[in-house]
Amino acid sequence: MTVYANPGTDGAVFSYKPRYDHFIGGEYVAPAKGQYFENPTPVTGQNFTEIARGTAEDIDRAVDAGWKAFDAWGKTSVAERAVILNKIADRMEENLELLAVAETWENGKPVRETLNADIPLAIDHFRYFAGAIRAQEGGISELNNDTVAYHFHEPLGVVGQIIPWNFPILMAVWKLAPALAAGNCIVLKPAEQTPASIHVWLDLVKDLLPAGVLNIVNGFGIEAGAPLASHPRIRKIAFTGETTTGRLIMQYASENLIPVTLELGGKSPNVFFADVADEKDSFYDSALEGFTFFALNQGEVCTCPSRALVDASIYDGFVGDALERVKLVKQGNPLDTDTMIGAQASNDQLEKILSYMDIGKQEGAKLLIGGERSDLGGELSGGYYVQPTVFEGDNSMRIFQEEIFGPVLALTKFNGYDEAIEIANDTLYGLGAGVWSRSGTQLYRAGRAIQAGRVWSNTYHQYPAHAAFGGYKQSGIGRENHRMMLDHYQQTKNLLVSYANKAQGFF
Amino acid sequence: MSPRVEVTDAAADMLRHLATTYGPLMFHQSGGCCDGSSPMCYPVGMFRTGGSDVLLQTLEIEGLDPIEFYMSASQYEYWKYTHLTVDLVDGRGSGFSVEAPEGKRFMIRSRLLTDGELEEYGVEARS
Numbered sequence: 001m002t003v004y005a006n007p008g009t010d011g012a013v014f015s016y017k018p019r020y021d022h023f024i025g026g027e028y029v030a031p032a033k034g035q036y037f038e039n040p041t042p043v044t045g046q047n048f049t050e051i052a053r054g055t056a057e058d059i060d061r062a063v064d065a066g067w068k069a070f071d072a073w074g075k076t077s078v079a080e081r082a083v084i085l086n087k088i089a090d091r092m093e094e095n096l097e098l099l100a101v102a103e104t105w106e107n108g109k110p111v112r113e114t115l116n117a118d119i120p121l122a123i124d125h126f127r128y129f130a131g132a133i134r135a136q137e138g139g140i141s142e143l144n145n146d147t148v149a150y151h152f153h154e155p156l157g158v159v160g161q162i163i164p165w166n167f168p169i170l171m172a173v174w175k176l177a178p179a180l181a182a183g184n185c186i187v188l189k190p191a192e193q194t195p196a197s198i199h200v201w202l203d204l205v206k207d208l209l210p211a212g213v214l215n216i217v218n219g220f221g222i223e224a225g226a227p228l229a230s231h232p233r234i235r236k237i238a239f240t241g242e243t244t245t246g247r248l249i250m251q252y253a254s255e256n257l258i259p260v261t262l263e264l265g266g267k268s269p270n271v272f273f274a275d276v277a278d279e280k281d282s283f284y285d286s287a288l289e290g291f292t293f294f295a296l297n298q299g300e301v302c303t304c305p306s307r308a309l310v311d312a313s314i315y316d317g318f319v320g321d322a323l324e325r326v327k328l329v330k331q332g333n334p335l336d337t338d339t340m341i342g343a344q345a346s347n348d349q350l351e352k353i354l355s356y357m358d359i360g361k362q363e364g365a366k367l368l369i370g371g372e373r374s375d376l377g378g379e380l381s382g383g384y385y386v387q388p389t390v391f392e393g394d395n396s397m398r399i400f401q402e403e404i405f406g407p408v409l410a411l412t413k414f415n416g417y418d419e420a421i422e423i424a425n426d427t428l429y430g431l432g433a434g435v436w437s438r439s440g441t442q443l444y445r446a447g448r449a450i451q452a453g454r455v456w457s458n459t460y461h462q463y464p465a466h467a468a469f470g471g472y473k474q475s476g477i478g479r480e481n482h483r484m485m486l487d488h489y490q491q492t493k494n495l496l497v498s499y500a501n502k503a504q505g506f507f
Numbered sequence: 508m509s510p511r512v513e514v515t516d517a518a519a520d521m522l523r524h525l526a527t528t529y530g531p532l533m534f535h536q537s538g539g540c541c542d543g544s545s546p547m548c549y550p551v552g553m554f555r556t557g558g559s560d561v562l563l564q565t566l567e568i569e570g571l572d573p574i575e576f577y578m579s580a581s582q583y584e585y586w587k588y589t590h591l592t593v594d595l596v597d598g599r600g601s602g603f604s605v606e607a608p609e610g611k612r613f614m615i616r617s618r619l620l621t622d623g624e625l626e627e628y629g630v631e632a633r634s
Contacts, residue, residue: 037608040599053608164541191541192600192607221603226553242543243579244535244554245602251555265540302540348598348612352544359589359617396633398617401585402544428538428581474539474581 004335007105008048014098016049020199022058022218025065026211032057039196042108042343043334045382051195054219056227059187062215063233066158066185069212074155074183078133081181085130088205089123095204103169104334106197108343108384109297111335121463122173128465132483133181146500152493155183156235159489160228164240165191165345166300172198174480175238182489187215189225193346232256243474261478261488263302263470265403266431269424270305270460271446273437277314287436291322293460295329295341295388299407303432305460307400309423312413323369329388331374341407343383350384353406356399357389365393395423421449430472434460508627512564512576517595518613519568525605526571536578542601546593546613549605587630589617
């Protein structure tokens with residue numbers, strides 16, 4: 001067990017600076033309007049740094065810096081870019097503990113997750129795209145004896161990226177690594193709830209990137225996000241967030257005729273078939289963990305398995321065992337490596353979760369465990385902690401249909417395969433899903449039948465760089481991760497070449 | 508008709524304050540990840556509503572132009588049994604909603620509609 005000291009106190013492995021400006025054109029610059037905003041840690045609710053409050057003028061400046069850098073950066077060899085991405089990964093690995101503590105202080109998530117998931121996954125993401133870009137091939141199509149179509153990949157130019165607050169570093173890296181690998185320049189806006197940790201990362205790696213290749217403008221959505229998304233000189237916009245803003249991003253993109261990728265969340269079903277309970281073995285144990293995964297990252301995951309569907313024939317026994325597992329989830333100081341669930345990322349998030357617990361009770365859902373805010377005492381009393389909570393109810397209830405983005409599980413039962421699939425697909429969203437069965441056939445059929453971009457089968461919450469991630473239905477457009485992500489950051493250039501040396505005969 | 512969406516005094520005060528900067532305002536109820544399930548407040552004209560949206564309520568707030576409150580029709584299917592109150596809490600931003608820089612956040616509080624209200628709105632009660 002290790003308890004890291006709070007950043008900024010004696011014995012801390014890391015301390016934030018008192019202020020972070022915008023990073024534009026390879027240097028930190030003050031915001032055009034000179035304004036800053038306070039950034040609190042959800043661990044205690046106390047402010048720990050202040051952040052530049054960006055506006056359209058700052059976005060303009062960053063887009064200019066990106067285009068200034070693009071001519072040279074877009075022409076670097078894939079080998080050069082791969083080397084830089086690998087160096088970024090190495091630098092992060094050397095500073096893993098520092099980054100993990102910074103991320104926990106920023107977001108409130110337990111340090112065991114940042115040490116073992118967020119930061120290692122981000123490191124591997126850079127390495128994956130360093131490899132993917134070098135292995136990528138263009139194409140040659142011999143159309144006839146005299147005519148050849150060559151297909152080349154070219155970078156888009158300057159792209160905009162708007163990052164969510166639930167995995168401030170990892171979600172940024174999901175967007176940064178493929179865009180950089182493909183030779184684009186970037187203007188990135190971190191979430192206003194979690195704007196600081198990306199600058200800790202940047203401090204470690206900024207000397208590795210040419211000036212202007214990566215620009216970070218902080219600020220609020222209305223003041224900096226909207227000017228970025230609607231900017232006439234970006235060539236693509238990527239956004240992770242919710243549906244109304246997703247529509248607004250598409251609206252802006254339609255005005256500028258640029259592509260978008262959107263990841264807009266979900267209400268992921270986690271389906272437990274009857275044969276899960278055939279034996280009380282290590283597989284059964286993994287299924288109980290799968291049930292409990294709704295508490296990972298305090299439920300603030302777009303793919304949170306927030307609907308558990310359990311076969312009626314095993315319901316009482318399995319749910320009983322699963323609730324015992326939920327009771328073992330240790331809530332505490334996020335900087336303690338034994339802590340399994342930390343703080344919600346912001347006060348408004350806490351308030352929203354509590355309002356959903358209220359509507360769940362009003363709609364007649366039965367509270368099985370949790371259901372309240374946690375007061376952990378001492379300095380943690382000011383933080384935003386919620387008990388892991390399980391409601392039993394019906395899929396038509398709002399707590400079964402809306403992404404609460406908290407450690408709140410909506411549990412229901414089904415009778416047989418067909419009803420399981422029907423309930424699983426009765427949702428507006430289709431980002432993630434889980435299926436648990438000892439039968440390979442059932443696992444395969446269910447995985448194919450559920451309308452979701454990622455179906456974890458006999459596992460959950462794994463996020464390897466080499467597996468495509470993205471949504472069906474209202475969960476978004478496009479994919480992240482996997483080599484195919486490069487397509488979202490590249491143009492296709494076709495050279496159609498005739499070697500005939502003679503007229504076609506029309507004129 | 509009795510209102511399906513109302514605002515608290517704190518939310519109304521914030522709307523009056525925001526209108527001095529942004530002019531006439533509207534809401535679109537969001538869904539999905541991160542700040543989903545939050546009402547997004549925009550200057551009229553910034554967000555385009557369309558055939559996929561339902562106008563739930565036109566809010567009448569003293570001193571302000573009427574504020575339209577929209578939700579996507581697909582989401583409304585799951586929300587149609589609830590009365591909504593727009594409240595205001597301390598917060599740190601959300602999407603492109605205009606109150607975020609004020610350190611506040613609009614938030615929805617819900618209660619179930621009564622049988623009488625459901626009948627008034629022509630919503631069939633849940634089985």
